Amino acid sequence: MSDAELATFVEGTTRYFETIGHQPASVGSPYLVDNGKPTVHEFTGMINIAGKRRGVVYFTASRSMLTVLLMRMGETELTEENMADLVGEVANTISGNARRDYGTDFMISVPQVTTGHADQVVLPDGARSIVIPINWRSHAAHLVVCLE
Amino acid sequence: MNFLDLGRYKPIALGLFGFTLLIGVVLGFNMFMANLLSSDLSGTRFLARQQIQSELILAHSHTMAARLKTHESITDSFNSLRTAVTRIDQTLSSLANDGSFIDDQNRSYQYAALLKEPSAGVLNTAMKNWSAYKTKLDTVLRLSGDPYKNEANGTITLNERGQRLALALADLETVETAASAELSAAFKSVADELESELNARVHTLRLVQTTTIILTLGSFLGILFYLGSTMRNEDVQTGETRKETTDILGTVNEGLFLLDRNQQIGHERSKALSHMFRRDSFDDMSFEDLLRPLVPEKTLKTAQDYVELLWGERVNEKLVKSINPLNEVEVNFDNQAGGFDTHYLEFDFNRVKSGGQLSHLLVTVTDVTKRVMLAKELQESQEKSQAQLDLLLRILHVDPVSLTNFLSDADTSLRMINTILREPAREEADFRIKISSMYRQIHAVKGEASALGLKTVDQRAHAFEDSLADIKDREALSGNDFLPLVVKLDDLFNHMNQVREMLSRLTDLHHAISGRNTTADSGNTQVQADQEQLDELQSSSQSDDRSEGPAALEALMSGTGLKHTLESLAQKVADNCIKQVELECNGLESVPEVYRRTVKDIAIQLVRNAVAHGIETPVDRLSASKPETGQLSIEFVDHGDQGVELVVQDDGCGLQLDRIKQAAIEHGLVTRAQAALMDARQTMSLIFRPGFSTSDTVTSDAGRGAGMDLVRSLVAEHNGRVGMSTARGRFTRFKIWLPAPSKAVAA
Incomplete structure (x- = not known):
């Protein structure tokens, strides 16, 4: 995977926060996880990628972060459905960014949302994941990129 | 296609042509017969009217006789009599002569039948009778002019002409009734003969029409039978062909379909295609619609360009096929888990020509996933x-x-x-x-x-x-x-x-x-x-x-490995720097395990530093009255409870304090003022600062200013000490002291 490809996924995530959360998100120090069990919070929006690269990219965030984000958006119904929609939208923004930059090389699936079940996040066998902390206000979400 | 090349429609076309020809002939014949019958009818009516002419002669002659007695004008009757006589004479003469006559509309008629018996006999007899009758009529008609004269007393009497006329009329009266009846009978006979002829023709026409209707119906039924039979045979044949096609399309493992010029997928497709593309319907679908959800944009564009190329009329098909970019297309199907199922498909294109023109592309799709x-x-x-x-x-x-x-x-x-x-x-x-x-x-x-x-x-x-x-x-x-x-x-x-x-x-x-x-x-x-x-x-x-x-x-x-490593490193760096060096190692085999990695890392950095910065090039060494080959020594000494010591010494140019200060200033590690106040020991300590390097360029051997920082941090991790001594142009020596292994700090 190239630096530029990774930057595309990250930019998609931070742009969402800047647009929706009215406050830019900062990117924490990225690191590797090779045990096949990367970070999963309560809400996860995931896209699958095929073509030139294969694997999974997902955005995972905690309930507390999504609650604040919803409040910042002026949403009064702080339901699980709305939180799931949020992470789905982030995944969709990442997908849109990837399509814009690498649409000719990648096949990108429709975003899927899982809530609280780490076992629903299936990563390619043997692939190492890059975990990128996304810091927004006092909260931290994670963007995980696992491509073969 | 040739205009006359009707193929399987030839019998139908010939049948229809014959049918139309028959209808045309019959219609023509009908029209001819209709005209003939119309003429016959007119002629018959005319002849029938001639019966009246003889009675008119009789009437006019009687009128004249009566008027002569009453001294009335006979001019009209006279003229009418003349006309009637003339007409009968002309008609009868012409009929008796050649069977022809001209009616009062100046239309001429001729009937060959009238020249035959019994009409010929009737007409001859009538002609003879008419001749005798006409002699007496001519006598009357010669007496034209005013038949009266006015007497002196004002009365009107017959003049000589009148008297003669009265006599002629009286003479005529003796024969005219019989002659008129004979003449009338003759005309009636001829008219009846013509009517018989007319009836015969009507009968013929009816017969022809009946025959024509029968033939027409027969032809129509024949064509219908032929069409029905042919269509039934073709249906059977088409059904068998279709079944064969269906069997082939249902059995073949490849996806088969036709593409038209607008890249629309045809109606006939193999069953395998549905399986390959995981869809049941391809109706109104283009090639682009088929591929778009399955392949990246770049592949789609390539596919479209290639298919477009295949439609070129002057394309060398073999050449184009040899550059087929779609012989291994990765397609991705959404699976239920939200991911993709990837398959590889091979698209093969064959140009289908019809009537010498390119009509379709036959597309053969093969799943080559296993092969790929x-x-x-x-x-x-x-x-x-x-x-x-x-x-x-x-x-x-x-x-x-x-x-x-x-x-x-x-x-x-x-x-x-x-x-x-x-x-x-x-x-x-x-x-x-x-x-x-x-x-x-x-x-x-x-x-x-x-x-x-x-x-x-x-x-x-x-x-x-x-x-x-x-x-x-x-x-x-x-x-x-x-x-x-x-x-x-x-x-x-x-x-x-x-x-x-x-x-x-x-x-x-x-x-x-x-x-x-x-x-x-x-x-x-x-x-x-x-x-x-x-x-x-x-x-x-x-x-x-x-x-x-x-x-x-x-x-x-074992220190053997480290010794070998350091010798290789010294030689490699020397080769890179175009220098010569000889490394002497002592005591490395006694490095305790707890310090194995630390000593190794420190020794590597110091050896690299010594060769890159300390040892001079052979030219410089010779000019400094030194041997071409630099000497580098590494010694590890175990002092027991007093700790261990690693000494690395080279016979190079020594630390150049001015240059160190200058480099530190350039790297922003110290200000010029601070540098000026530094003594030799403080200056030498600058080389352990992160980012410090006297090298102008970054190479794999020097320039980042990280090596000595690594040495410092490794020593610090173990609570050790670093000692340095140097003499310009003669040597540089590093002494690394580490605590005794029993007191070593776990790194």
Whole structure:
């Protein structure tokens, strides 16, 4: 995977926060996880990628972060459905960014949302994941990129 | 297609043509007969009227006779009589002569039948009678003019002409009744004859019409029967053909369909196509619609361009097929798990011509997933084998113990780097700390990789250092800046795994060789040497855990590997710098395990530093009255409870304090004023500052200013000390003191 490809996924995530959360998100120090069990919070929006690269990219965030984000958006119904929609939208923004930059090389699936079940996040066998902390206000979400 | 080339429609066309011709002939005949009948009817009516003419003669003559008696004008009757006589005479003469006559509308008629018996006899008799009758009529008609005269007394009397006329009329009266009846009978007979003729023709016409209707119906039924029969046969044949086509399309494993000029998919498709594309309906679907959801945009564009090319009239089909870019298209189907099922399809195109014109493209789609996967696996295997062979060739030149130690140490360093990265960081200061910490770790990996001649690892570590150097100079830092680092770290991990895997294969190889050597000549010393090395390798590679058996520990503690590594490193750096150096090592075999890695890392940095910066080039050395080859010595001394000491000394140019100060100023480590106040010891300590280097350019051997910082930090980790002494143009000596192993601080 190239630096530029990774930057595309990250930019998609931070742009969402800047647009929706009215406050830019900062990117924490990225690191590797090779045990096949990367970070999963309560809400996860995931896209699958095929073509030139294969694997999974997902955005995972905690309930507390999504609650604040919803409040910042002026949403009064702080339901699980709305939180799931949020992470789905982030995944969709990442997908849109990837399509814009690498649409000719990648096949990108429709975003899927899982809530609280780490076992629903299936990563390619043997692939190492890059975990990128996304810091927004006092909260931290994670963007995980696992491509073969 | 030729106009007359009607193919299977020829019988129908001929039948219709005959049918139409028959209708045309019959209609023509009907019209002819209708005209004839119309004429016959007029003629018959005319002749019938001639019966009246004879009665008119009789009437006019009687009228004249009566009027003569009453002295009335007879002019009208006279003229009418003349006209009637003339007409009968003309008609009868013409009929008797050649069977013709002219009616009062000046239409002429001629009937051959009237020249035959019995009409001919009737007409001859009538003509004779008429001649006698006409003689008397002519006598009357010759007496034209006024038949009266006015007497003196005012009365009117018959003049001579009148008297003669009265006599002629009286004479006529004697025959006229009989003659008129005969004439009337003659005309009636002729008219009846003509009516019979007319009836005969009507009968003929009716017969013809009846026959025509029967023939028409017969022809129509014949055509219907032919059409029905032909259509039934064709239906049967079409049904059989269709069944065969359906069987073929339902059985064939390839996806088959036709594409028209608008790239629309045809109606006939093989069953396999639905299976391949996971859809039931292809109606009103274009080739683009079919591919768009399955392939990336670039592939779709390529496919469209290629299909467009195939429609060119002057295209060399074989040539175009040879450049088919769609012979291995990756298609991805959404699966229920939200991911993709990937298949590889081969699209083959054949141009279909109809009437010499290109009408369709026959598309054959084959699922070549298994073939492609096998080919990919084979290619990956070959590439991997090639990479592993390259690695193998390098590894075979590396001391086994050093290599095993390196793998273990490098893995630790890389994991340490990942741990450093993983530490939460939001502020810039947090990121800066990470940079310097990672520098030391990667520099150690790079140094040892370089020393061992593992160029591929060296290059990757160097690239990692490049990225570190790049972000280090940035004014503001964030996690985004670290993205290239994590990508390169991933690459380093992968590569180290390959090296490890290679080592594992060598171990397997060793087993195979061991098995053979049990029966081989025990006097073959080379084989023995190889086996010993592999034995060493095996025991080392299996000993990630340093607490394993004493043999492994002994091997790990051996200084032979380190000595060999340092000699290789010194030689390599000297070659790079175009220098000559001779390394002398003492006591390295007695380095305690607890300091193995520390001593190794420090020695590597100091040796590299000494050769790169201390030892002069042969030319400079000769001009300084020194031997061309520089001398470098490393000595490890165990002082028991007093600790251990590593001494590295070269006979090079010594530390050049002015240059050190200048470099420190240029790198922003000290100000010019601070530098001016520094004594020799303080100046020398500058070389341990992170980022300090006297080299103008960055190479794999020097320039980053990380090596001495690594030495300092390693010593500090163990609560050790560094001592330096130098003399310009003569030597530089580093003394590293570390606590006794029993008091060593775990790093």
